[in-house]
Amino acid sequence: MPRTLFSALALTTVLAGTAVAQEGEYLDYPETATVDQVDTYQTPDGTEEVADPYRWLEDSVRTNPDVAAWVAAQNEVTNAYLETLPGRTAIEDRLTELWNYERFDTPEEDGGRYFYSRNDGLQNQSVYYVQDGLDGQPRALIDPNAWAEDGTRALAGTAPSPDGSMVAYLVADGGSDWRTIHVIDVDTGEVIDDRIEWAKFTGVSWAADGTGFYYSRYPAPDEGAEFTSLNMNQAVYFHTVGTPQSDDVMIMSDPDNPELGWGATVSEDGDFLVLTSWTGTDGNGTYVLSLTEPNAQPIEIFEGFGNNHTYITNVGSRFLFQTDLDAPNGRVVAVDVMNPETRADVIAEGETPIQDVGAVGNHLIVERLEDAKAAVSVYDLDGNLVRNVDLPGIGSVGGFGGHLDSPETFYTFASFNRPATIYRYDVETGESAVFREPDLTFDPEDYVVEQVFFESTGGAQVPMFIVRHRSVEATGAQPTLLYGYGGFGIAQLPTFDVRRLQWMEMGGVFALVNLRGGSEYGRAWHDAGRLQNKQNVFDDFINAAEELIDLGWTTPDNLAIEGRSNGGLLIGAVVNQRPDLFAAGLPTVGVMDMLRFNQFTAGRFWVDDYGSPQDPEMFEILRAYSPYHNVAEGEDYPALLILTADTDDRVVPGHSFKYAAALQAAETGPAPTVIRIETRAGHGAGTPVSKLIEETADKWAFIAFHTGLDLTNGLPQLGE
Incomplete structure (x- = not known):
């Protein structure tokens, strides 16, 4: 039927005909206007015209009242539908109980003080604490819960000064990637007047004398374009504490190459600044700048953007880097910055990929993956193996930060059925001791963690974890949730998520598949799932689903x-390719328009993984799997609950808006296609606990109803 653009004044009319459906009935979706937008793309054989009838939905909710009205209309339909689903309130109540346990982050020691975050259970945001010495009395230093009544302002990063007297901290508002940097006096708890705006994709690294710190920021965006415009011309600055941002000194930029991003880290001894340059998500250049020599110029250590390099530590001019240059599984190399062409392996490439390397107590702590499970080893600075770290089982680790002159470090261990326990580790003795361990309202032994392997396209052996309550058996028809990612070299590991635990507590099976495109088996695994190989990711996921069957x-x-x-x-791609294989889908903050993803905020960085739609060869590949452009008209689709947020400036919500509109306009069968649009939230980081619980209750009620998990008489009591 024809679509007409509606305004906020027409919202009541749009909603007047809305009816909430049960299974097998059709929802009456809001009308969505179309526009006569056609774009021309270059192909290997010429050009192709591609219609984009929902282009107007790319506008920000904050600036376009018609988009805001569309969002309100969609949420009205979605909320009314979700309210009809059995078990939603019971899920929310039980999840609130499960979430209510004490959680800590790994401590950081500076100047004899220990800094860490703690959440007492249901606080919307974790509180940042400090204590003097291991036995000191903890005191709250930064409490983000006081910043916003709805809990949507979050602490997005902290950096104590070397002597522990100050902390620079980053604030995120409403889920945005933009950060504001402040400084707090640790002794008094007073926030210093310093305020730095328009920081994004940055850390904070203090000068050795504590007078200030290095950070990265972009120029202020045009008014109204803060959440959609491309991020260009990032630069590294030095900020002196107690001075206005306008006095900050630019350290590194490249106006001739505005697409470059920059990061900075002060070396272990404080004498050097390690600078990294990048154009996307894969590969970086590396430079070292002396901070002690007047008028020093950066020394290039690794050129180009074809490989990834990370500074580990240094002793004088001998620098150690983790790199995948000529080593797809990673290695540690020593580089003399006075003669950067001179370099030698300290830890050679092995059979399993290196994930991270820490330098503590004159040792290197190397985290590897063995079939997507954590393994940790300790070496001396010359690369001689000292010992392996004993871990409690199948799981993932994090932490192992510290100082080169101190043998003390902290790490976390977690698995699908075990929340993170924090251990204190003595590098000299090899002893691990529990530092913080949560009290739980469930028994981890009630859950079984297994790993299977299956064959996918090209003969690849793909691992998959299957987790369930011990009482759940393979009867052939268990409600099951399959999760995947498959991109940007990001490994999917056995981590704890209380939301998944509740799905399993209700009787659902949870499966996580380690798709190509991640880093579970090093750079080669990543390369096998990006650019022209992206279809491997979708094949792996489809084959994982068939393996579960x-x-x-x-x-x-x-x-x-x-x-x-x-x-x-x-999720958008595999639903288009195999709508018959799934009962329900939860595509969340997804990249759905593969022909325009690089036109917004950070989207241009993703060309490393996806390729550019302006490249004729890659255009054909992207066009072939783009979720927005490949809705299978006339096919019966699974039930879809699309999730996004109005302040997501990583993957702008227009992706999900356009995708939902295309699906709702097509003939895709009786299963519902609804979109849940969170307000004052972003891509996920910093989302308040209260919003996470509400969102999860909606998701689990939705997929429970559509996968046959019966909640009409309340939540199942397994094992009783």
């Missing part, structure tokens, strides 16, 4: 799928 866990009528961001793209 072949193993007797589920059927297409009982299988739900979920992915976030690049994983949202995954």
